[in-house]
Structure formats: C-alpha cells, structure tokens
Amino acid sequence: MQNEDGILLFFPEGLREQLPVNYYLLRKPDVFKVQTLTVVSDFHDSSFYVVGRPAKPISTIL
Amino acid sequence: MKSKNYFRLFATCIPVRGYSESAIYDLDRAKILPVPNLLYEILLLTPSLPVDEIKRKYSNEFDEGIDLYFNYFIQNEIGFLTNHPDRFPLLNYQWDTPHRIINAIIAVGDWETSEVGSVLGELDALGCRDVQIRHTVFVDPQAIHTYLSPLRSGRLKSIELFLKYDERYDLNDLSGLIKTNARVSRITLHSMEKSMADKKMQENEHPKIRYTDKKIDSSTPEIISSDRFMISMDTFFEALQYNTGLNRKICIDENGDIKNYFDQKAVFGNIRTTRLADVIASPDFQKKWGVGNDQVVKCKDCPFRYACVSNSDLKLNDAGEWEKAYSCSYDPYQHVWAGQTASRRQHEHERAKPAPQPRAA
Numbered sequence: 001m002q003n004e005d006g007i008l009l010f011f012p013e014g015l016r017e018q019l020p021v022n023y024y025l026l027r028k029p030d031v032f033k034v035q036t037l038t039v040v041s042d043f044h045d046s047s048f049y050v051v052g053r054p055a056k057p058i059s060t061i062l
Numbered sequence: 063m064k065s066k067n068y069f070r071l072f073a074t075c076i077p078v079r080g081y082s083e084s085a086i087y088d089l090d091r092a093k094i095l096p097v098p099n100l101l102y103e104i105l106l107l108t109p110s111l112p113v114d115e116i117k118r119k120y121s122n123e124f125d126e127g128i129d130l131y132f133n134y135f136i137q138n139e140i141g142f143l144t145n146h147p148d149r150f151p152l153l154n155y156q157w158d159t160p161h162r163i164i165n166a167i168i169a170v171g172d173w174e175t176s177e178v179g180s181v182l183g184e185l186d187a188l189g190c191r192d193v194q195i196r197h198t199v200f201v202d203p204q205a206i207h208t209y210l211s212p213l214r215s216g217r218l219k220s221i222e223l224f225l226k227y228d229e230r231y232d233l234n235d236l237s238g239l240i241k242t243n244a245r246v247s248r249i250t251l252h253s254m255e256k257s258m259a260d261k262k263m264q265e266n267e268h269p270k271i272r273y274t275d276k277k278i279d280s281s282t283p284e285i286i287s288s289d290r291f292m293i294s295m296d297t298f299f300e301a302l303q304y305n306t307g308l309n310r311k312i313c314i315d316e317n318g319d320i321k322n323y324f325d326q327k328a329v330f331g332n333i334r335t336t337r338l339a340d341v342i343a344s345p346d347f348q349k350k351w352g353v354g355n356d357q358v359v360k361c362k363d364c365p366f367r368y369a370c371v372s373n374s375d376l377k378l379n380d381a382g383e384w385e386k387a388y389s390c391s392y393d394p395y396q397h398v399w400a401g402q403t404a405s406r407r408q409h410e411h412e413r414a415k416p417a418p419q420p421r422a423a
C-alpha cells in the first residue's frame with residue numbers, strides 16, 4: 001500500500017523469518033520508502049521450513 | 063510540503079514500562095533500549111497528539127529533551143515523523159502457535175536407544191519445535207544416529223545435543239552427526255576438565271560443536287542475565303500472555319519422570335507408563351503456562367519481562383501472588399544488577415541518549 005509517506009508492507013509471519021531480505025534494510029525509510037512493517041500472523045506451519053535453529057533458548061544453563 | 067508533525071515509533075519498536083526505568087523493544091534488531099519512565103509516558107501520547115501539543119502538555123518544560131530523544135530515534139531508525147499517524151497501526155498483539163509443545167528437554171540416563179527414539183517420536187507427533195537432549199552417560203554416536211534417523215522427515219525443527227565427554231568421541235563422528243542430521247543445531251561436550259575444555263574451545267573450528275567443563279544433567283541450574291534475553295517478535299507476544307519458559311514445555315528427567323521443568327517437584331507420570339499427549343492435556347500440567355511475568359511479583363515491575371525466558375518454578379505467596387522460586391539478580395526498583403553499583407547500572411544493551419535537564423520553571 002503506497003501513499004505520500006511511503007509504502008506499508010504486510011508480511012505473513014512464516015515468510016518473514018525466511019526472507020533473505022533483512023529488516024534492517026526495510027527500516028531505512030529514506031532509501032526504501034518503507035515507513036513501517038506490519039506482521040500478520042497466519043498461525044500455520046510455514047511451508048518454508050528451515051531446520052537446525054531453535055526459536056528461543058530452551059534453557060539458559062551455559 | 064507541510065512539515066510532519068506527529069512522531070511515531072516503528073510498529074516493531076514497542077515501549078515497555080518498568081518500575082524505575084522503561085525500555086523500547088526493537089523486535090527487528092533484537093535490541094532493548096532503556097529509556098526514562100517520563101519518555102515512556104510521552105511515547106504513549108505520540109499516536110494521538112502532534113509533537114508540539116505534547117510539548118505544551120508538559121508546559122514546554124521538556125522541549126529540548128523531547129527534541130533530542132525524537133531526533134535520536136529518527137537517526138537510529140526507531141521512529142519517524144508523519145502527518146498521518148493513523149496510517150501506521152500497531153501490530154496484532156495476539157499470540158498463538160500450532161505447536162502443542164514448543165520445546166522439550168530430555169535428560170537421558172542409562173536408557174535404551176529405543177526409549178529415546180520413542181520419546182522423540184511422541185514429541186514429533188505433538189508438533190514439538192525444538193528439543194534439547196542431555197546425555198548424562200556416554201552414548202555411542204551410532205545410537206544417536208539410530209534415534210535421530212526417523213526425525214529426518216519429521217516436524218522437529220532443531221535438536222541440541224549435550225554429550226558427556228568421553229575420549230571415545232571423535233570429532234569426525236560428531237561432524238558426521240551434524241552433517242547427516244540437519245536438525246542438530248549444536249553439540250556440546252560437557253563434564254570435561256577445565257583446561258581441556260578451554261584448549262578445545264580455542265582450537266575449535268566447528269561452529270556447531272562446543273566444549274565445557276560444566277556438568278550438564280537435570281540438576282544444572284539456569285543462569286539469568288541480560289545476555290540470555292530473547293528479543294523477538296514471537297517471544298515478546300507470547301510473553302504478553304504466557305510464561306515463556308514453561309509455556310508448552312515438557313521435561314523428562316533421567317528416571318523418565320515427566321515435569322514442567324526439572325526444578326519442580328510435581329511429577330506428571332513416567333515415560334514408561336504414560337503418554338506425553340495425555341500429560342500435556344492435563345489442566346494441572348498446564349497450570350503455570352499462563353502465568354506470565356505480568357502476574358509475578360518483581361517480574362511485573364521489570365522492563366525486561368518480555369525478553370526473559372527463565373524456566374523457574376512459580377509458587378503462590380501468602381498474599382496469593384505468584385513468585386518465582388529462583389529470582390534473578392536484577393533489581394527493577396533500583397534498575398541495577400547484583401554486583402553493579404548504581405553508577406555502573408547501565409547493562410549490556412545500548413542505552414538511549416540521555417535527555418538534558420529540564421529548564422527551570
């Protein structure tokens with residue numbers, strides 16, 4: 001969605017994690033004309049299924 | 063073009079109030095930015111009031127500080143100016159997940175390989191996302207291959223292995239385990255002599271293998287400190303409603319006893335007699351899932367409460383309030399970690415640029 005302030009992007013949550021695009025870049029509104037980013041949770045298992053990376057620490061023992 | 067007169071934080075930069083100091087959670091960049099409570103109050107006004115009106119609301123006493131902070135936030139991409147604040151809605155703060163179990167810890171003693179495989183199979187069927195396996199006795203790498211193999215086509219996303227150090231472990235075998243099983247996120251060899259662990263860590267070139275002198279089993283205590291915080295969208299929104307340590311977690315100790323976490327006395331069955339699916343359906347087992355930090359004494363006043371993933375047990379005090387059995391060393395009332403003086407209270411996270419003193423009235 002585009003207006004005079006920039007572009008409002010909507011990302012499904014599963015896709016957000018897998019995109020090669022770094023949010024850091026999207027947070028530069030003067031360069032990318034993106035003012036904010038809204039994440040839409042879809043609550044479904046993502047078809048972009050990346051393995052081998054825990055989502056959060058399971059325990060903090062070390 | 064007319065100058066922009068509203069300030070907005072980016073939707074993924076969320077202010078959180080603490081007792082003596084507040085914070086802005088930058089969920090994109092996984093950072094927490096401590097800010098004064100007064101600034102927190104000001105930020106709450108920004109969606110509905112232009113900057114000039116906010117300044118007037120404070121009798122223009124803090125104009126310089128507000129300008130300094132807002133400019134700092136704009137330069138550091140925490141916020142922006144706009145004429146249309148209503149076009150930038152907040153995120154949806156609701157949280158849910160398709161995983162009936164989010165993560166699990168298995169402390170494996172002298173178990174049969176088939177028992178480990180059976181538990182992992184049950185966890186996979188429950189949609190468990192991440193598993194940590196703590197082997198407390200030597201286990202042959204071939205046995206690990208055996209119980210991991212069926213998971214290659216499963217739903218488990220990551221498996222962290224702790225192996226008790228033994229000279230029979232060969233680096234090539236361990237590398238092979240990781241290479242063959244993409245879900246293995248890390249292997250830690252524990253209970254080593256300190257000098258050997260240090261030497262191995264210095265020489266170590268494998269990014270997913272590490273060494274420690276620490277003994278790892280079901281009794282290993284957690285360390286709660288700011289560098290253990292988890293700053294992410296998923297954890298933040300989960301923490302608004304749930305206990306991010308205990309919610310949808312299942313732990314199995316060396317005896318096969320099933321618990322919420324190892325430090326809890328309550329046992330909800332044993333893997334040899336009870337199905338995990340039956341345990342997690344029990345209201346008693348789920349009782350503490352929903353006790354988020356907003357309901358816990360001390361934690362509810364902490365600005366870091368939505369990033370803390372402590373698994374500490376919870377108990378009700380005499381006043382009927384939830385308390386953590388293991389309290390961390392952070393004092394939210396003084397904004398200081400134990401061991402730090404008040405003058406050194408700034409923690410590891412970046413601190414927002416301080417505002418100048420307000421003008422004398």
